Amino acid sequence: MSDDPTRSRKTAAVQRPAGPPWRVKMHDVIFESDTPAGMWFDVALLIAILCSVVVVSTETLPSYEGSSTLYRIEWLLTILFTIEYVARLICARHPIRYAVSFWGIVDLLSILPTYAGLILEGSGSFVILRSIRLLRVFRVLKLWRMMDDADELSHAVWKARHKVVVFLIVVLVAVTISGTLMFFIENQLQRVLAKGDTAPPASQFSSIPQSMYWAIVTMTTVGYGDIVPQTTVGKFISAALILLGYSLIIVPTGFVTAELKSSDTDRESEPSVPCPRCETRGHRADAVYCFRCGQRL
Numbered sequence: 001m002s003d004d005p006t007r008s009r010k011t012a013a014v015q016r017p018a019g020p021p022w023r024v025k026m027h028d029v030i031f032e033s034d035t036p037a038g039m040w041f042d043v044a045l046l047i048a049i050l051c052s053v054v055v056v057s058t059e060t061l062p063s064y065e066g067s068s069t070l071y072r073i074e075w076l077l078t079i080l081f082t083i084e085y086v087a088r089l090i091c092a093r094h095p096i097r098y099a100v101s102f103w104g105i106v107d108l109l110s111i112l113p114t115y116a117g118l119i120l121e122g123s124g125s126f127v128i129l130r131s132i133r134l135l136r137v138f139r140v141l142k143l144w145r146m147m148d149d150a151d152e153l154s155h156a157v158w159k160a161r162h163k164v165v166v167f168l169i170v171v172l173v174a175v176t177i178s179g180t181l182m183f184f185i186e187n188q189l190q191r192v193l194a195k196g197d198t199a200p201p202a203s204q205f206s207s208i209p210q211s212m213y214w215a216i217v218t219m220t221t222v223g224y225g226d227i228v229p230q231t232t233v234g235k236f237i238s239a240a241l242i243l244l245g246y247s248l249i250i251v252p253t254g255f256v257t258a259e260l261k262s263s264d265t266d267r268e269s270e271p272s273v274p275c276p277r278c279e280t281r282g283h284r285a286d287a288v289y290c291f292r293c294g295q296r297l
Contacts, residue, residue, distance in 0.1 A: 023091050024091075032289070048077055048080060051073070051077060052081075055070050055074050059074075082111050084107070085107045085108065153256070157259075159259045160255040160258070167252055167255070174215075174244065175212050175219065178211075179208055179209075179212035179213075179215040182205050182215065183205050183207065183208050183211040189233065203230070204226075204228065204230075205227065210227070213227070219242070219244065219248070221246065221249075275290035278290065
């Protein structure tokens with residue numbers, strides 16, 4: 001991922017078809033949400049997705065199983081999604097590239113289960129995969145400049161990736177060591193303390209992987225309570241691990257916050273891009289359309 005703030009704008013320009021004009025306009029409506037037409041298209045698409053998920057979920061209720069009304073609604077929505085998928089292929093600059101992209105595969109998976117239901121019995125229940133398309137709601141939220149915040153967050157996480165990896169390695173080491181110690185203490189130490197007089201109670205720490213699972217649950221302060229140490233030493237380690245978990249939770253947050261602050265400082269130093277139509281300033285460096293009049297910058 002590039003750290004260039006104009007990456008999104010350049011990517012949008014590359015994905016935009018060269019012509020004819022109707023294809024370019026179709027692309028701006030379907031793939032962009034900065035224009036009023038693009039906004040309403042995304043809103044209508046989101047409503048259709050929600051309706052489809054509700055229909056598929058309702059069909060699983062015993063009282064609505066085999067409902068002909070829901071069956072017709074699902075096929076109507078599937079036809080609409082099929083038309084949308086074909087339209088995206090038509091207006092995409094590189095149709096094959098879009099078809100094999102993440103969103104292209106998601107779009108295809110959203111319509112295939114219904115058609116597969118005509119051949120394979122019971123496959124229609126997988127239409128719930130369409131709920132993945134609800135992630136497109138972030139394109140609508142871009143109208144309220146929230147998509148820019150999501151881009152900033154992803155850039156910040158990517159820039160702090162090396163520190164995050166080191167942090168995860170430290171956590172993994174702590175989980176491995178504490179899990180191994182607990183396995184030894186809760187099994188071997190109890191046998192030693194019993195001195196052969198009485199059989200020690202069966203330990204819940206039956207293996208090192210099981211003990212590592214306990215360490216993860218404890219370190220994240222979740223505490224399911226399904227595995228509990230019985231020895232005094234084990235309880236002491238458990239308390240220390242909980243305190244360590246509290247201190248480690250804030251570490252990755254600090255990394256990302258520092259990168260966000262750095263991005264804000266860089267953005268404030270960049271010149272504002274005026275709109276050629278209404279001359280409004282205050283656009284982001286990676287803005288494609290004017291947030292006031294919708295003119296392409």
